[in-house]
Amino acid sequence: MKFLSLVWVIVGxxxxxxxxxxxxxxxEYRADLSNSFFSTLITNHTLSVANFFLISxxxxxxxxxxxxxxxxxxxxxxxxxxxxxKPTWYSCSYWLRFYxxxxxxxxxxxLYSLSVLTFRSSTAMYHSIWSAGDPYVQCIPHxxxxxxxxxxxxxxxxxxxxxxxxxxFIFFAFSPIFLLLLRDKTMYGYVLSFTVIITSSVIVGxxxxxxxxxxxxxxxxxxxxxxxSFYKVRFP
Numbered sequence: 001m002k003f004l005s006l007v008w009v010i011v012g013x014x015x016x017x018x019x020x021x022x023x024x025x026x027x028e029y030r031a032d033l034s035n036s037f038f039s040t041l042i043t044n045h046t047l048s049v050a051n052f053f054l055i056s057x058x059x060x061x062x063x064x065x066x067x068x069x070x071x072x073x074x075x076x077x078x079x080x081x082x083x084x085x086k087p088t089w090y091s092c093s094y095w096l097r098f099y100x101x102x103x104x105x106x107x108x109x110x111l112y113s114l115s116v117l118t119f120r121s122s123t124a125m126y127h128s129i130w131s132a133g134d135p136y137v138q139c140i141p142h143x144x145x146x147x148x149x150x151x152x153x154x155x156x157x158x159x160x161x162x163x164x165x166x167x168x169f170i171f172f173a174f175s176p177i178f179l180l181l182l183r184d185k186t187m188y189g190y191v192l193s194f195t196v197i198i199t200s201s202v203i204v205g206x207x208x209x210x211x212x213x214x215x216x217x218x219x220x221x222x223x224x225x226x227x228x229s230f231y232k233v234r235f236p
Contacts, residue, residue: 005051012045049164056168057175064179087180095176102172107147110165114139114146117159135159 015033023029033039068087087094118139139158145151146158149169156163182189207213 001051002055005048008045008048012042015042053168053171060172060175061179089180106165114143118143
């Protein structure tokens with residue numbers, strides 16, 4: 001599933017970005033994609049991101065339930081010997097380790113990428129074709145939002161593609177609420193899960209209706225960072 005979702009992401013982005021500088025008849029290209037039923041597999045490629053959220057949530061819940069079941073049912077007699085702790089709503093030390101494990105996985109590579117793209121790769125991108133997309137200019141005042149995974153609440157100014165990391169970590173931060181309810185009071189856990197799903201779907205539907213958005217991200221447009229005059233000046 002992860003492989004197919006990754007292919008879907010690559011194909012969708014390829015079709016989306018090819019119109020920036022490689023297609024002369026852009027309007028005809030967009031019309032073909034808009035009018036073809038099978039093109040919805042491409043134009044709705046953003047839905048593939050939801051698959052990664054689903055995979056992450058499934059792995060988190062599966063590993064957590066599997067670990068707690070093995071440790072606290074089959075090995076109940078050695079809990080004290082290995083200083084194991086059955087997670088509850090008040091198990092602060094357990095949940096701190098729970099979050100620490102995720103931070104250890106995310107922060108090293110994230111900090112390295114953030115520093116390299118801000119202080120080194122930005123010089124390679126400093127060109128009129130990407131004049132508004134300089135990570136050095138955008139990340140210097142906003143890098144801390146990325147580190148704290150709150151950049152989606154601040155306009156996502158620094159490295160826009162990192163929005164996924166922020167959203168995924170926020171979902172992970174709230175996961176104990178669902179995990180504990182599903183373990184201790186399963187019915188309440190089901191109710192909460194379905195309520196969140198239905199509420200989020202209704203909110204998206206209302207946004208589409210109120211703002212008159214299309215159901216799919218069409219018509220596709222050029223990125224706001226792209227300077228179309230670049231090719232006019234340098235490639236007459």
